[in-house]
Amino acid sequence: MYEQTTIAAIATPPGEGGIGIIRLSGIDAAEIANRMFETKKLHNFHDAVPYMMYYGKVMDNDRIVDRGLAVYMKAPHSYTGEDVVEFQMHGSVEALRSVLSLALRHGAVPADKGEFTKRAFLNGRIDLAQAESVMDIITARGQAALVQAESHLSGALSQYVHETREKLKEFITKLEVTIDYPEEDLEDLTVDEISKALEEINQSLTQLITRSHRGRFIQDGFKTVLAGRPNAGKSSLLNALLQEDRAIVTDMPGTTRDTIEESIRIGGIPLILMDTAGIRDAENQVEAIGIERARKSMEEADLILMVIDGSVPLTDEDRRILSSLEGKKAIVILNKYDLEQKAGEAEIRSLISEETPIIHLSAQYVSGIDRLEELIQKLMHTEDLDAGRQLFLTNLRHMDLAEKSLELIHQAQKSCADKLPADFIVVDLTEAFHKLGEITGENVDDELINSIFQNFCVGK
Numbered sequence: 001m002y003e004q005t006t007i008a009a010i011a012t013p014p015g016e017g018g019i020g021i022i023r024l025s026g027i028d029a030a031e032i033a034n035r036m037f038e039t040k041k042l043h044n045f046h047d048a049v050p051y052m053m054y055y056g057k058v059m060d061n062d063r064i065v066d067r068g069l070a071v072y073m074k075a076p077h078s079y080t081g082e083d084v085v086e087f088q089m090h091g092s093v094e095a096l097r098s099v100l101s102l103a104l105r106h107g108a109v110p111a112d113k114g115e116f117t118k119r120a121f122l123n124g125r126i127d128l129a130q131a132e133s134v135m136d137i138i139t140a141r142g143q144a145a146l147v148q149a150e151s152h153l154s155g156a157l158s159q160y161v162h163e164t165r166e167k168l169k170e171f172i173t174k175l176e177v178t179i180d181y182p183e184e185d186l187e188d189l190t191v192d193e194i195s196k197a198l199e200e201i202n203q204s205l206t207q208l209i210t211r212s213h214r215g216r217f218i219q220d221g222f223k224t225v226l227a228g229r230p231n232a233g234k235s236s237l238l239n240a241l242l243q244e245d246r247a248i249v250t251d252m253p254g255t256t257r258d259t260i261e262e263s264i265r266i267g268g269i270p271l272i273l274m275d276t277a278g279i280r281d282a283e284n285q286v287e288a289i290g291i292e293r294a295r296k297s298m299e300e301a302d303l304i305l306m307v308i309d310g311s312v313p314l315t316d317e318d319r320r321i322l323s324s325l326e327g328k329k330a331i332v333i334l335n336k337y338d339l340e341q342k343a344g345e346a347e348i349r350s351l352i353s354e355e356t357p358i359i360h361l362s363a364q365y366v367s368g369i370d371r372l373e374e375l376i377q378k379l380m381h382t383e384d385l386d387a388g389r390q391l392f393l394t395n396l397r398h399m400d401l402a403e404k405s406l407e408l409i410h411q412a413q414k415s416c417a418d419k420l421p422a423d424f425i426v427v428d429l430t431e432a433f434h435k436l437g438e439i440t441g442e443n444v445d446d447e448l449i450n451s452i453f454q455n456f457c458v459g460k
């Protein structure tokens with residue numbers, strides 16, 4: 001056990017709710033519960049049957065703070081691997097804070113961000129990749145992200161890393177024999193065998209990395225840009241799409257002031273909708289920067305929704321934007337369909353490629369939005385979204401380590417082909433072995449561990 005302290009935190013989000021959970025973990029968890037929780041069933045909370053729910057009262061001396069359930073999870077069979085007590089109280093900010101401060105008064109210390117999961121890792125309950133997937137589950141946007149995070153937590157990634165490292169280890173050992181006993185004529189046999197094995201590892205890593213690059217949207221969503229000149233109806237369309245998706249809209253923090261970003265899902269397809277329009281509506285002096293930024297975001301977009309005001313004739317700016325759609329996934333939207341249409345559809349057709357669909361709708365009257373959504377689904381659906389069974393890397397740290405390992409494998413293959421001495425190959429393979437190990441947390445330093453868990457929330 002790595003810590004003698006007992007940590008405590010509110011594990012549920014702040015705000016009113018049906019229930020709220022306070023979690024204690026550490027050597028004194030049961031004793032602290034004993035001092036603050038009263039239940040008719042027990043004289044002493046130390047005697048609690050593990051995993052049994054006890055109904056009772058949290059007491060601050062003679063005062064009842066709140067009523068609820070308590071459960072004792074005995075080390076090592078708990079989330080953290082330590083003694084854990086969880087109180088299920090009413091989901092009231094005041095009640096939960098009072099229960100927490102009581103626990104602190106009785107000897108617990110406030111848990112740091114992610115400290116429960118960090119303890120689970122340090123106590124060997126889960127490896128680092130699994131610990132990170134816990135946070136991915138909490139922050140998953142969309143079904144595909146959840147499926148991946150869950151599979152990482154189940155150990156699919158850890159298993160892959162483990163198997164690949166085993167193969168590397170096997171060949172490192174064989175090569176070391178040839179270094180130590182050069183007179184043993186193993187060379188020819190091993191070089192062939194090793195080239196073949198390295199090629200297999202190379203291919204499997206390459207596929208994993210390519211698939212993960214392609215599947216980046218599983219975690220982030222497809223970058224979708226609302227393009228079009230001022231007043232075409234971009235903001236109205238954004239609102240119409242958000243309205244339809246109101247229940248699952250989340251605000252994305254940290255977006256720039258003049259770009260509105262919203263994360264939404266359309267029939268299971270995660271999108272990050274970006275309305276760059278605000279830039280152009282803003283003061284004139286920033287217009288140049290705005291145009292540049294809008295152009296850049298169009299370049300980076302996975303999907304462009306080009307909005308045209310259908311009630312007025314096409315302008316040069318419309319033509320310019322239409323011509324820039326070449327080679328991009330895009331949908332041209334003739335908006336304001338409730339008004340008389342004056343934008344020439346034939347001309348629009350002539351400016352865009354055949355595959356780019358044109359659709360009419362009215363953003364203001366939220367009419368035709370469902371057809372747009374169908375179109376988006378059809379256009380953006382990829383097998384990766386269904387590929388729950390395939391392993392993806394969704395974490396940048398893992399991706400970086402996998403790419404570094406692949407590079408080292410490449411190097412080793414080259415040394416092999418160039419018939420360099422075995423030492424060279426061993427050095428690269430050993431390094432690749434370590435890099436892969438960092439994914440699951442072998443030989444990682446405290447600093448890295450701390451920085452990873454700092455991204456967690458308190459109470460997890």
Ligand code: GDP
Nearest residue numbers: 230231232233234235236277336362363364365
């Ligand atoms: P943006 O500058 O491209 O973001 O355009 P806005 O969404 O701000 O809309 C510009 C103006 O067009 C506003 O006055 C809207 O009310 C109006 N508008 C947007 N969509 C429609 C529509 O479908 N029909 C009509 N009649 N007006 C619309």
Ligand code: ZN
Nearest residue numbers: 234235277278
């Ligand atoms: Zn706008």
